[in-house]
Amino acid sequence: MPPLPPLRALSTTLLAGVLALTPVATACGTADSPAGRTTPSDRRVLAITVDGLNPRALTRLGEQGAPTLHRLLAEGASTTNARTERERTMTLPNHTGMVTGRRIAATRRGHGVAWNSHRPGTTVQHAAGHEVASIFSVVDAAGGESAVFTGKEKFSLFPRSWPTAVDRFRLDEDPLALVRAARRDLVHHDRAFTLLHLATPDVVGHDHGFMSSRYLAAVARTDRLLAKVVRAVERDAELGEELVVLLTSDHGGQGTGHSDPTSRANYRVPFLAWGAGIAPADLYDLNPDYRDPGRRRTSYAGPQPVRNGDVANLAARLLDLEPVPGSRFGRATPLDVVR
Numbered sequence: 200m201p202p203l204p205p206l207r208a209l210s211t212t213l214l215a216g217v218l219a220l221t222p223v224a225t226a227c228g229t230a231d232s233p234a235g236r237t238t239p240s241d242r243r244v245l246a247i248t249v250d251g252l253n254p255r256a257l258t259r260l261g262e263q264g265a266p267t268l269h270r271l272l273a274e275g276a277s278t279t280n281a282r283t284e285r286e287r288t289m290t291l292p293n294h295t296g297m298v299t300g301r302r303i304a305a306t307r308r309g310h311g312v313a314w315n316s317h318r319p320g321t322t323v324q325h326a327a328g329h330e331v332a333s334i335f336s337v338v339d340a341a342g343g344e345s346a347v348f349t350g351k352e353k354f355s356l357f358p359r360s361w362p363t364a365v366d367r368f369r370l371d372e373d374p375l376a377l378v379r380a381a382r383r384d385l386v387h388h389d390r391a392f393t394l395l396h397l398a399t400p401d402v403v404g405h406d407h408g409f410m411s412s413r414y415l416a417a418v419a420r421t422d423r424l425l426a427k428v429v430r431a432v433e434r435d436a437e438l439g440e441e442l443v444v445l446l447t448s449d450h451g452g453q454g455t456g457h458s459d460p461t462s463r464a465n466y467r468v469p470f471l472a473w474g475a476g477i478a479p480a481d482l483y484d485l486n487p488d489y490r491d492p493g494r495r496r497t498s499y500a501g502p503q504p505v506r507n508g509d510v511a512n513l514a515a516r517l518l519d520l521e522p523v524p525g526s527r528f529g530r531a532t533p534l535d536v537v538r
């Protein structure tokens with residue numbers, strides 16, 4: 200499997216050497232690597248999750264109704280046939296999978312976060328019964344910074360679980376305010392990893408039905424928020440050169456819920472990488488060691504589908520960091536997003 204090409208002049212071999220000697224990481228400055236970089240790589244990753252994005256909404260809305268999502272899928276390395284965690288199609292279990300690269304069942308080396316509510320005082324480590332690393336802790340160990348922007352209070356699980364590694368946590372139920380805050384943070388800070396969670400489609404889906412006209416309108420509104428992020432990336436030369444956007448969802452939805460993990464409407468999600476150095480491609484074409492599951496619900500045995508849980512190790516790899524310790528997804532067979 201080809202390694203990711205380095206973004207600038209530094210070779211991945213040199214970066215690996217620098218990683219092994221983290222105390223001298225700041226000494227890796229070259230003519231085109233500005234001082235004060237917080238990770239050995241110049242790359243940065245923004246993981247966007249659209250809560251409850253049933254890929255059928257993209258078909259129904261078409262390019263006119265969801266131009267940004269269609270554009271990111273077309274310009275990026277993408278699929279609309281990725282999978283959630285097998286065990287549960289709920290928000291917190293799936294987002295915890297995305298940041299840890301683990302399945303859910305704690306008895307099977309999963310992260311153990313099977314609940315989907317705000318539980319103050321709990322941590323992922325408590326759920327698992329042992330230490331659990333995340334993309335936040337891996338970035339932190341390399342001297343980088345992370346931020347979380349979310350529309351749901353239960354995401355406070357992440358700064359509680361990795362308190363020194365999540366450098367900024369912003370909760371705002373107003374999606375426009377949230378996106379503006381995230382956009383400012385992207386432009387003015389040099390975080391290696393940012394998680395932006397957009398909750399509206401899920402909230403409207405529960406109230407009015409997933410795939411209802413009001414749900415589709417909520418996806419269209421979310422598309423316009425995504426356009427603001429994309430414009431900010433395009434207007435900022437540094438972000439344009441450095442940022443890779445990953446976009447996926449925690450689950451789909453049908454009727455007024457998404458709790459049945461055996462339903463395709465719930466377990467099928469989009470997954471894409473777009474931005475610096477990423478060319479248009481189908482993720483299953485790029486990754487012959489992954490398997491397009493067709494319409495099937497998947498297990499954790501044998502060749503894997505692209506999963507939302509691939510976010511953690513794909514982000515780590517894009518940042519030239521080691522895989523997340525204890526993780527599973529995209530570890531033995533890393534997910535390639537470039538040829």
Ligand SMILES: [Zn+2]
Binds near residue numbers: 290
């Ligand atoms: Zn929901």
